[in-house]
Amino acid sequence: MRSDDLRQRFEALETEVLPLTGPPATEAIRRRGRRRQRTIRAAVLLSAVLLGAVAARGAARWSMQPDLQPVSPPPTTRPAVVTSTTTAPASSTTRPATTGQSTTSVPPRPTRTVVLRADGLGVTAFGAAEQDAMRALQARLGPPQERGSWNGATPFGTCPGPVRAVRWGRLYVLFTNGPTRYSPEGRWHLFAWQVNQFQVTAIDPQYSGPTPPPDPPPLRGYSPRTATGISYGSTVAELRAVYSRRLQLGRAESGPTYQFTVRRGATTELFGSLTGGTSGATVTWLAAGAVCGE
Amino acid sequence: MGDLDFDEFYASNYGRFVVQLYAVTGSLPDAEDAVQEAFARASVHWGRVRAYEMPEAWVRRVALNVAFTGLRRARRVLEVLTRAEPPPAAPLPGASVELVEALGRLPLHFRQVLVLYYLADLPVERVAGELGIAVGTAKSRLARARDALARQLVDGGEEVGSAQR
Numbered sequence: 001m002r003s004d005d006l007r008q009r010f011e012a013l014e015t016e017v018l019p020l021t022g023p024p025a026t027e028a029i030r031r032r033g034r035r036r037q038r039t040i041r042a043a044v045l046l047s048a049v050l051l052g053a054v055a056a057r058g059a060a061r062w063s064m065q066p067d068l069q070p071v072s073p074p075p076t077t078r079p080a081v082v083t084s085t086t087t088a089p090a091s092s093t094t095r096p097a098t099t100g101q102s103t104t105s106v107p108p109r110p111t112r113t114v115v116l117r118a119d120g121l122g123v124t125a126f127g128a129a130e131q132d133a134m135r136a137l138q139a140r141l142g143p144p145q146e147r148g149s150w151n152g153a154t155p156f157g158t159c160p161g162p163v164r165a166v167r168w169g170r171l172y173v174l175f176t177n178g179p180t181r182y183s184p185e186g187r188w189h190l191f192a193w194q195v196n197q198f199q200v201t202a203i204d205p206q207y208s209g210p211t212p213p214p215d216p217p218p219l220r221g222y223s224p225r226t227a228t229g230i231s232y233g234s235t236v237a238e239l240r241a242v243y244s245r246r247l248q249l250g251r252a253e254s255g256p257t258y259q260f261t262v263r264r265g266a267t268t269e270l271f272g273s274l275t276g277g278t279s280g281a282t283v284t285w286l287a288a289g290a291v292c293g294e
Numbered sequence: 295m296g297d298l299d300f301d302e303f304y305a306s307n308y309g310r311f312v313v314q315l316y317a318v319t320g321s322l323p324d325a326e327d328a329v330q331e332a333f334a335r336a337s338v339h340w341g342r343v344r345a346y347e348m349p350e351a352w353v354r355r356v357a358l359n360v361a362f363t364g365l366r367r368a369r370r371v372l373e374v375l376t377r378a379e380p381p382p383a384a385p386l387p388g389a390s391v392e393l394v395e396a397l398g399r400l401p402l403h404f405r406q407v408l409v410l411y412y413l414a415d416l417p418v419e420r421v422a423g424e425l426g427i428a429v430g431t432a433k434s435r436l437a438r439a440r441d442a443l444a445r446q447l448v449d450g451g452e453e454v455g456s457a458q459r
Contacts, residue, residue, distance in 0.1 A: 003440060006408075006412060006440060006443065006444065007412055009393050009447070010317075010393070010408075010412035010413050012390070012393075013313065013317060013390045013393050013394070013413070014310070014313045014413060016390045017312070017313045017316055017322070017390055018309045018310075018313060020322065021308075021309055021312045021313075021322065021325075021326055022309075023304065023305060023308035023309065024330060026300070026301050026304055026305075026337075029304065029330060029333045029334050029337055030334070030337045032330065032331070032334035033333075033334035033335060033336075033337040033338040034338065036331075036334060036335065036338070037338050
């Protein structure tokens with residue numbers, strides 16, 4: 001059979017089969033393409049979520065302590081030695097020693113306090129080595145009630161690196177060995193403090209509900225203040241009275257909450273969240289130091 | 295080029311591609327499905343595909359891949375197994391059936407080269423390019439494929455190699 005004969009056979013095939021098939025509408029083809037694209041994206045997303053969950057699990061295992069766990073309560077009797085510092089407010093220098101029983105629901109108050117400052121906590125400053133800072137803080141506040149560590153996403157946001165946190169009452173003190181404006185990378189140092197309304201709990205990598213997870217337990221107990229008396233629960237009027245034109249109020253980028261910042265020049269010294277924008281609205285949390293997520 | 299460009303490309307090539315895929319696969323529903331899938335993918339990536347020197351080669355290649363991936367074949371088997379009744383077969387002309395059956399007894403690489411040369415009407419050089427082989431290889435493969443097909447058509451021939459589906 002010659003090549004021309006074969007060609008005729010193929011041409012006949014085309015002539016006979018072509019009428020049997022008609023193209024579906026172009027839009028149907030496009031829809032099919034988009035559907036496939038969505039399926040691929042969903043599969044990629046699912047894979048990413050699964051990988052993220054696996055990675056988070058690995059990171060949690062890597063951490064020294066995966067979540068903030070209660071630690072042993074402080075001693076029931078504390079020496080009433082007062083060590084005055086140049087930064088401590090008058091109200092914080094003479095707190096009597098307590099001998100009360102600690103309970104699981106109401107954490108014991110530290111016998112003395114620290115001062116919330118733009119550069120640290122009075123007895124220690126941002127940039128201080130973790131061991132030095134902890135030594136100074138525990139000398140004031142006793143052993144922390146909770147400790148925790150995270151590698152990657154933290155409940156405080158995207159921090160400069162791995163984070164270790166310790167808590168006394170409402171006060172969280174944060175350390176990192178990532179690079180901050182206070183220290184280069186590779187050195188565990190104090191980089192922020194926060195006074196919170198709620199207990200900071202571990203991030204649940206599995207959570208994917210349509211609404212934010214429920215609020216964690218509220219915090220009670222120790223709640224330090226700035227030298228001017230600002231802390232959790234202070235009103236906007238009080239903030240205005242203290243910081244005057246350095247205070248800036250605004251709505252959060254997302255959600256109904258209001259935020260405040262206290263600036264000195266280009267530097268943010270203090271920032272936090274408010275229950276609203278009126279004079280009677282109160283501070284729900286406040287912080288200073290290197291911002292996680294900035 | 296805009297969306298209309300794809301519409302024209304699709305309308306002017308769909309039928310031809312289905313015939314070509316039918317000749318290679320031996321199944322008109324499979325050929326239609328593979329070609330539609332290839333065009334669907336092309337529609338998503340049209341901005342990139344249209345910039346190719348031969349967009350039709352891209353679509354044909356995708357259609358062939360789709361038609362011969364194990365996954366799709368497995369799905370087809372599953373569909374057939376789970377069907378209560380066999381799908382209604384489209385009535386195909388006798389001459390076409392004879393040619394397609396003869397092609398089906400050839401190895402896949404013979405079918406491909408014959409379809410590209412006779413149905414897609416490509417010169418040997420482009421056949422070689424589309425198959426990713428040397429021109430000399432394409433020529434010799436075409437010659438052997440032609441002989442094998444001729445034998446099949448003349449006297450039903452003996453099995454040439456092992457047909458791949």
